[in-house]
Amino acid sequence: MKNKKTYIKDINRTIYDIKDKDNSIYKSQKGLTPEIIKEISSKKNEPKWMLDFRLKSLNIYNSKPMPEWAVDLSDLDMDDITTYIKPNTKQSHSWEDVPEEIKDTFERLGLPEAERKSLAGVGAQYDSEVVYHNIRKELVDQGIIYMDMDKALHEHEEIVKEYFMKLITPDDHKFAALHGAVWSGGSFVYVPKGVDVDIPLQSYFRLNAPGAGQFEHTLIIVEKGAKLHFIEGCSAPQYKVNNLHAGCVELFIKEDATLRYSTIENWSRNMYNLNTKRAIVEKNGTIEWVSGSFGSKVSMLYPMSILAGEGARSEFTGITFASKGQHLDTGTKVVHAAPRTTSTVNSKSISKNGGYAFYRGLLKVTKGAYDCKSTVSCESLMLDNDSKSDTLPIIVLNNDNIDIGHEAKIGRISDEAIFYLMSRGIDEQEAKAMIVRGFVEPITKELPLEYAIELNNLINIELEGTIG
């Protein structure tokens, strides 16, 4: 029997791909030298320990080889990447003060709309610097600190010094070292003891200049018994040159605290997304990752949860959608380092049009971590025959008193399912879209409403195409 297939068009990225004129007032030279680092640091008027830290990281960066174990990074010429760009604007607190051009971009992306829909706070980063930052007054009154990292370094130097790159050290890997050397911008959130932030905080990163790198640093500390939902969005327009994103996200979740960290990443298809995210969870704390990877040319992204305190919990819900020319190597790492910790991983990937989706995961249970429970489930869907989809979970168990389950499935949309839906009067295209929406439903329901709608739109756009 000849299998009929639906051919699906590529995504319409028009709103993401609008480029603004590069109006930056300062751009560091391409490539990386101690002089550039010193210049960035002095432009930002940083304390000496930070400059020393940057220079130390640069040394580590230079001493480490390019990682070769996953994706092909040979096209990424670090000397071509500009590490620091300061847009021609001062940070604004009122949307009206943001320059028209930058505002336009964010309008198109729906950022202020999101704020109008009463998100608790919004920060927006354009190239290397944060251009817009706002937090509701009642949150400030509760003692919540939400500001950009550069500002936090000056205003809350002690806290920053205590936590900054302690969880992800520059020794971790080459791009963590690079980040340590040239980081700029990002968000700093501090939620004091017992405070429940009931509406999400949000930040948006946008990379506009060609051949630039974005190295924002996100540092979130949720104190004992506090609760927070943080949303991060990323995008960039399409240029012919390769761009690089090597951000760092460090999350500290204290006793009984809960943090939900949601990301919708839709970088343009010339982006190398080599991001590092890590959370450390103390006693009875919870980290919930919701992660959607749609864009970029190459991604290496494995958010890691370290369950360090007894009864700590982690939950990872992720979706990866790889299309033409994309190699998305994503997954998650969970380390059970204390007794009675639990983790759930639910990962879905879709590949189409020659895209390559790779799930790479690590689940580790250390020696003293008894009574741990973990369930890992990975599902992959291939929408055509030009694509590739691999799954590589690593499970390391150093203790017997545990309960571990892992399963993975790979496959295509079954002809029977489509036939059934079509027999009910639904056309083939809609039937396919319905099945894909059903496939990603466990993820969409985890997202705030406007993101869930965006995700559904994204899928609809992806699946609009001719049937052949």
Add this chain to the structure above:
Amino acid sequence: MTSWKRIGLKDFEFPKIVKYNKKYLSFEEGAKKEVSLNMVTDITSLPSPKIEDNFTGVGTEFILNVKKNYNAGIDLHIPKDLKIKEPIRLDFYLDEKNNHLVDFNNIYAKENSEITIVIDYKSIDNVEGFHNGFTNIFAEKGSVVNIIKLQRLNSKTLNFDSNFSRVESEAKVNFVSIELGSKLTGFNYTSILEEEKSYSNLSSIYLGDKEMKLDLEYTMIHKGIRSQSNIETRGALLDNARKVFRGNLDFKRGSRSSKGVELENVLLLSPTSKSDSIPALLCEEDNVEGEHAVSAGQIDKSKLFYIMSRGLSEKEAKKLIVESSFKPIIDKIPFEDLRSEINIDIERRLIHG
């Protein structure tokens, strides 16, 4: 040899291989005339099938070592349409004088033929043995090859075993691997499901205790359409045993309508045992079904409690559960003496170990 990091094989050097002079082949004389069964003398002059060049087994240097230094093994050709019911049995028994075994086995099943081969590796106590093997299987159209490997070398012996099969259209290769012994084991089985409806099956059990280390890798490469593979592994770890399981299902482009299933179930019976599982699914073809599942943990407490409430001790209850998990695979051995020896061995280790 990066893959050896996980079980800690460091700075390994090959011993200078001594001769293996013992008889190891038993097969009915009458049947021998129908097939071509020879002791291996020269690998390079084997007429067919060609040995897969890209096959690296447990490591390129191990394959090379076999090709250079083999001291035992068979070259077996089963003619077209001949179905041999009586199994061929190889017994390798390492002792003081014959403590190195480097066996090369070549099994060539021609169209629609059928054969069962049982290979038993064991050694007398206290001998520091070394085993490095390479078994090459070629199953032509419609043939069936059953191969059962039983490894119960002593706890001073290093054991390396590379196995390769090429499976043609509608042929079946059923590989059974029973890993009970050795100080350290590196095992690899790679099967290429070359054509339409090729079928490849791997069932294995392992029992690790004391300081035993096991690195087991099973790979199924689907090339043909409607090909089917199955990996099922059950194991139990006691004491300080360390195990690495690597299962790979690789669907190459063009392997339409193929199916692959990979299952591992490990019982952890000691807080100091270590278990790594790396089940990989690689897929270049949309129209396939691939599935893997791994489960690990202690014996279900309610199960244990139930059996103990019937008057069995905890050890006996655990033994019963492990045995029942292993039984379907042990029952595939067509020789009563081997089956009962294995059962006694498992019982001894679980109760008195």
